[in-house]
Amino acid sequence: MKILCEVQVLNRTTQANRTPRAVKSTLAIGYKQSARDSNGNTKKELEMVLFTPQVKAGTRYKVRDNIHCVHTKFVLDGKATIGFKQPAENLLIKCDPIQLKGFLQTLKLGMEGKDAINLRLNIANTTAIPQKAQPQLRMTINKRSEYPVKGFPRTLKSLTINNIQLMKLSFEICTLRNLTTLDVSGNKLVKIPTELGRLPLTSLHLSGNALGELNDWCWLRGSKLSQSLCELDLSANGLSYFPPPLVRFESLVTLNLNHNKLRHLPFAIRRLQKLRSLHVSSNKLESLPAAIEDLHIDLLDVWGNCFKGFNVEAAQTQVQRTAATHTPTPLWLQAARVVSAHKLPYSTSTLPAILIELISEAPKCLCGKLCYALESRDLLKRVTQPKFTNIKNLTYSREHQIYSDVIICGPNCCAYPQLKALFNILIS
Ligand SMILES: [Zn+2]
Incomplete structure (x- = not known):
């Protein structure tokens, strides 16, 4: 027996x-x-x-x-x-x-x-009962020789391929429907296939590649990935700007952009309402968008950036220009402002996609009003010091004050006289 x-x-x-x-x-x-x-x-x-x-x-x-x-x-x-x-x-x-x-x-x-x-078992020749092969859920490849010649098991949930000089992410990996965690850090990837955007990954590690070389962000437009991804590591990729489609990754909790060459973060980052950890240390940031304060970030790491002091000259000319412009507000912008100001519920069935985009991504003025069609003249660079009242854990270089960029909606803005007074004090 x-x-x-x-x-x-x-x-x-x-x-x-x-x-x-x-x-x-x-x-x-x-x-x-x-x-x-x-x-x-x-x-x-x-x-x-x-x-x-x-x-x-x-x-x-x-x-x-x-x-x-x-x-x-x-x-x-x-x-x-x-x-x-x-x-x-x-x-x-x-x-x-x-x-x-x-x-x-x-x-x-x-x-x-x-x-x-x-x-009545011939114990001399008996063998073990064959166990049903367990489906393989994880695979780690640290050497080129370990790369599977016959392809990857379809059952994989987690795949790690580190430091093997991988030049290209194979199409086959993009078809592993059960995959939730992919780590291809420390390779030589310059591009990610568009098909990866169709995988419902929750965790994606791309650190130490060269994605800033081509800046091909088509894969970030995949509808599945943008809904599911909670953790993204794009550190050390030579990025010179924040990948624009990334602001639509509304499930993101952790975003690592350390060791890149970013000069600014977009105002639209305010769309990432689930974000709790933002790592942008060792970049070239001169300021942060005021929108960072609208997020619910617990951990912000901005150590080793190039935060510069208050930009007197830019502020002065910008205030003058803002005062000089006087264009009527289009109706659609007024409508979007009402939805935003009163926090009215909306969905793709009730509002056109373009308005949803505007409401969730357009920069907000100091007074809270949505702004649109902004040219550089409306962006006041490095004019306030963020308060960061929500952030529990802030890492920054002590020798640099952090400045944030703000938007002003126009000379009739209730925040405008206050701001102008501040400039006058600082300028004189
Ligand atoms: Zn305003």
Whole structure:
């Protein structure tokens, strides 16, 4: 008789576990026919064999006069212990209770020297019960030689390919429908296939590649990826600007853009309302958009950037220009402003996509009004110091004050006189 079970082997003399935990095993019991002795009789020797993944050939235990103990108190819970005298080992068995009970009854019959149908197993040649192959869920490749020649298992949920000078992400990877985590850090990728955008990944690590070389962001327009992705690492890719489609990744919680060459972050970053960790250390940021304060960030790392002081000249000319412009506000912008100001609910079925985009991405003035069709003259660079009242963990270089860029909606803005007064004080 053979059963599929989990067995932990304990040596009673040393108290050492031969297997640190229970491992999937096959336990077999049966008679071994020995050669005829000098009288011409064959002797039947009762044996138990334990097959484990470590000992595939099986460990053989004599049964007759060799049982030290059999604990069956928890057999209904599917647990039992069989102890042998030689070697002094206890087998701690976990198994389906009915099968275990049958196995222990067979052992009892065998010990009593009875013949039972369950004992008619040629124990000399028996092998382990083949276990159903578990679907492979994870794969890690750290050497080129480990790259699978025959393709990837379709069942993969997590795939890691690090530091193997990979030049191209294969189309096949983009078709692994079960994949949720992909880590291809430390390679030589300059482009990601558009098809990757169709995978519902939750975690994507692209650190240490060269995606800033081509700046091909088509893959970020994939509808599935933009809905599902929670964690994105684009650090050390030579990025000179923030990839524009990234502001639509509304599920993002962690975004790592460390060690790039970013000069600004877009105002539209305010769309990332789930973002909690933003890493932009070691870039070339001169300022942050005021929109950062509208997010709910717990951790902001802006260490090692080029934050410059208050931009007096730019502020002065911009204030003058803002005062000089006076164009009527188009109706659609007024409509969008009302929806935004009153936080009215909207969806793709109630509003045109272009207005949704405007409401969720357009910069907001200090007064809270949506602005649109902005030219550089409306952007007041490096004029206020953000308060960051929500951020629990802020990392920045002490020698630099952080400045933020603000938008002013026009000379009639309620915040305008205040701002102008501030400039006058600073300028004079
Ligand atoms: Zn305003």
